[in-house]
Amino acid sequence: MTSSPDPGQWWRTAIIDIAPGAIRVRGYAIEDLIGAISFPEMIWLMLRGDLPSADQAALLGAVLVAAVDHGPQAPSIAIARMAMTCGVGVNNAMASAVNALGDVHGGAGQQCMELYAAVDGRAGHGIACDAAAGAEIGVRLLRREHVPGFGHRFHPVDPRAGRLLALVDEAVARGAVTGRFAAIGRAVEDALATAKGKRLPMNIDGATAVVLSELGFAPEEGRGLFILSRSVGILAHAMEQKAQGGRIKGPMPPAVPYAYDGAGPRTLPRTTTKAGVTTP
Ligand SMILES: CC(C)(COP(=O)(O)OP(=O)(O)OC[C@H]1O[C@@H](n2cnc3c(N)ncnc32)[C@H](O)[C@@H]1OP(=O)(O)O)[C@@H](O)C(=O)NCCC(=O)NCCS
Structure with missing residues (x-):
């Protein structure tokens, strides 16, 4: 018998902890980080787990x-x-x-x-x-x-x-x-x-x-x-x-041409279907 996964363990993260009225990044309250650390410091904290x-x-x-x-x-x-x-x-x-x-x-x-x-x-x-x-x-x-x-x-x-x-x-x-x-x-x-x-x-x-x-x-x-x-x-x-x-x-002004190197102009071959219709 397989046990169903614990819904509380569906996502696990050591990065951020959120509760009503509280946001902690790597343990630090977000209101302490705001205005105190630079964006590069925040990136380092997020990726590395500690302040640089x-x-x-x-x-x-x-x-x-x-x-x-x-x-x-x-x-x-x-x-x-x-x-x-x-x-x-x-x-x-x-x-x-x-x-x-x-x-x-x-x-x-x-x-x-x-x-x-x-x-x-x-x-x-x-x-x-x-x-x-x-x-x-x-x-x-x-x-x-x-x-x-x-x-x-x-x-x-x-x-x-x-x-x-x-x-x-x-x-x-x-x-x-x-x-x-x-x-x-x-x-x-x-x-x-x-x-x-x-x-x-x-x-x-x-x-x-x-x-x-x-x-x-x-x-x-x-x-x-x-x-x-x-x-x-x-x-x-x-x-x-x-x-x-x-x-x-x-990618370029319409007046600047691009190089076409495909087939020259040609006529669509005519074919007759079983019903006797000639296309095109
Ligand atoms: C950036 C880059 C595309 C510029 O190329 P380029 O000046 O137009 O040079 P080409 O690709 O036309 O090569 C010219 C000659 O230099 C050589 N060359 C240029 N960069 C080279 C490199 N990083 N390693 C080995 N040979 C290189 C070519 O092999 C060629 O040698 P050859 O004359 O003996 O045939 C090329 O230097 C490169 O691919 N660098 C590595 C990738 C890289 O760092 N990209 C980020 C760029 S900010």
């Missing part, structure tokens, strides 16, 4: 600031703006945009955190950081992969990456983080430059991966945090597009 140090909160906040927007040519931003001209609500526009953030657009940060973890794993087996990075990059380039977190189509040097790395270096000097993943990130950049014969500088995703790995976040959390950050840009662009008006805007 000032340095940890500042680094997380810096990452969230860095990735908010990359202009209307970023598919996620363009989709939010296009959706807004289709008569949908802001929730639909935001969801459409977030749904375009996948392995190729917006996913490099998570992939780069996995890469740094792989280098860390190799280095943990008695191999120096540089050699571990060289080995990992060698394997990936043999598979003809693009190394996530490095190179940029638009920026010869990504202005966000250097600033984030500088903040990590300052935090290392204060003893707030170890600098282990900053060293790994730089070793990967050097190994990639050696293997390719040209420098492909660390981009926003590579630098974000350094910060979030230093802070102890898991790669999948890295993806989620990027989405949180980019959602700010998505919302701002959706609202700006709404204010500008515009109806049914496609």
Whole structure:
């Protein structure tokens, strides 16, 4: 005989406790948190279960600031703006945009955190950081992969990456983080430059991966945090597009043609059905 599940155990959470007139997040009364902690501190509390140090909160906040927007040519931003001209609500526009953030657009940060973890794993087996990075990059380039977190189509040097790395270096000097993943990130950049014969500088995703790995976040959390950050840009662009008006805007002005490479004009063949009707 199977016993029916205890309805009180259907959802279990260590995140939040709610009772009539009382809301506690990770044990803290919400009215104590409101006005006392910043949004990055709240994100840390929700994900990690405890409040961050000032340095940890500042680094997380810096990452969230860095990735908010990359202009209307970023598919996620363009989709939010296009959706807004289709008569949908802001929730639909935001969801459409977030749904375009996948392995190729917006996913490099998570992939780069996995890469740094792989280098860390190799280095943990008695191999120096540089050699571990060289080995990992060698394997990936043999598979003809693009190394996530490095190179940029638009920026010869990504202005966000250097600033984030500088903040990590300052935090290392204060003893707030170890600098282990900053060293790994730089070793990967050097190994990639050696293997390719040209420098492909660390981009926003590579630098974000350094910060979030230093802070102890898991790669999948890295993806989620990027989405949180980019959602700010998505919302701002959706609202700006709404204010500008515009109806049914496609990805390019109608005067710009697209390339058709299908069959040439042809005639539908005529067929006679069993009933003797000729179509069309
Ligand atoms: C961002 C990106 C698409 C820009 O690419 P791009 O400058 O247009 O470069 P291409 O894809 O045309 O490649 C040009 C050359 O650089 C190489 N290259 C560029 N980025 C590379 C990377 N991350 N790893 C390995 N090789 C890379 C290409 O293999 C190619 O080499 P080749 O000339 O020997 O064939 C590319 O750097 C990339 O895929 N990076 C990894 C993913 C990533 O971090 N995305 C987030 C960007 S913010």
